[in-house]
Amino acid sequence: MLRFVVRRLLQAVPTLLVLSILLFAWLRSLPGGPATAMLGDKATPAKIAQLNQVLGLDQPIYLQYLRFLRRVLTGDFGNSLVSGDPVVEEIGRAFPATIELSVVALIIAVGLGIPLGYLAARYRGRMLDNVTVVGTLVGVAVPVFFLGYLLKYVFANTLGWFPPSGRQAVDIDATHVTGFFVLDGMMTGEWDAAWDALVHLVLPGLALATIPLAVIVRITRASVLDVVNEDYVRTANAKGLAPGTIRGRHVLRNALLPVSTTIGLQTGLLLAGAVLTEKVFNWGGLGSLLAEGIDRKDYPRLQALILLAAFVYVVVNLLVDISYAIIDPRVRVR
């Protein structure tokens, strides 16, 4: 298993390398550039050229790339053109916020999606099933930012059940160790801080979870309906097994195979959704870094962010493959 993991991670290296080249070329082909963005519309061509020279952007693109690559190999992605801080530090500060939000959304999507999908299949054609099917259709169709504002308006602004934005109340004195606020609170024993962070996660977590939740419900439902008609489920029935054993061991275990693939794909999309959700809830994660970076043509920051997203995607899909191997003996590698 370890060899499998190492091999898969090594396979990711050429992928990331090719992506970095494409990304490099693509960013520099966008109209405008960091110099224009910094100096504004009234800048003279001479000033722009001068700034480009300072930034090293006047050199041939392959030289720029090679220099970038050499620095990246030492872990240096350069300094942000917006803040002047090293990009790695910027991302390090914002990364936990996005991961915390994504993990919560994923827990909601998987934790609710699989049971709901299973129940819909079990009570196929009845009330629960119909409500679920219609609900998931709505869930897929409603854009994240719209749902975000709706949740915020109803549950925060009108009902006041949840805070409307931010990651933690400002007046809470919390110690931050890892940057994952809930985890920090639990580690330091500051339970009020952990609880407050958790309450802040509810609305953005729900908003971000809707699409993956809806997809997981639908896939689970379809998959269970497929599996219950399999011959081996009939065999399990012919053996007179307890209903719980049949459902868990014979139906659900097989039905989860396509679901785990879906979870992997949806986790990748979660990063895209997080950008929008963070905007709505003023979350201060990678989303705001990215938005600002695109606005200001912050090449170093964008390069690091996009490569990071690609790397996360590779890791998530590796996890999916590992889960596959755990569930299905047929794909286990020698």
Next chain:
Amino acid sequence: MSSLALLDVRDLTVTFHRKGARPFTAVDGVSFDVEPGRTVGLVGESGCGKSVTSLAIMGLLPRRGATVGGSVTFEGTDLLTLSASAMRERRGRDLGMVFQDPLSSLNPVVSIGLQVSEVLERHRGLPRKKAMVEAADLLDKVGIPDPRRRLSEYPHQLSGGMRQRALIAMALACRPRLLIADEPTTALDVTIQAQILALLAELVRDTGTALILITHDLGVVAGLCDEVNVLYAGRVVERAERHALFARPRHPYTNGLLASIPRLDGARGERLRPVRGSVNDNIPWRSGCAFAPRCPNALDVCRLVTPEMVADGPGGLLRCHNPVVHTEEVTA
């Protein structure tokens, strides 16, 4: 006869209902019985209702969409009146079943050992460890070599014959008094077929289990069954002891089936003799004999009056107005 019977199926009727379609009767008043330790064949072509009959006996038909009538008396209890949970207690313990396609009938993601031992855990209350030890014994008994190693293997790692042996081990794990084998050899290679049939014969002899063997293959019947019920369009048309059936088939359908078997000792260039036509779902038994349109012996009465089941010869039953007459019978 019925007082001795282990299983007594009376007027079993199965009707499927589907939205937007007319109800379809797949089994139309089937009656037969199985005495302890005997092997009874249910023979017929595809769609004659033999598999549905077996699923109805096992209580495995979907609760919604299928109505089951008549009675299935097993050791004095009508299985059709049992609750779902009472029936679950009996399945796997008193009644075992082996299916046609061993690959699709095994769960691909659960080890062979667990698939055998879960029956023992469920019906004999054995803890996992003990059940696994016994599972290895069972695999050994059905002729799987190196059974301890096989316990942790998965269905895709076994050959077709081994898979069917494993399924037989599961069905026989709790020593049921009745085993139903639904086309157990159809999906297997010819050489493996013979091995599996020999295994079934041996297990039936050793354990005293009664066996209902469902097949379309008269060769299988000839090798294994004590008596045979021939089904046509959801009804039994002939019942006979094995030797009587092969020596003197009385129903024109049985006769046709036997005549259609290609013979190695036949004359060169001799044509195969199929039973003409195919089963027509829409022919109800209510107005005449369902086989009449295909029957070489058909009379006018066959298309008007449904033949009743009548005694025919020693231990035989027949549903036909104009049965095949064998010459030695006329002289006797």
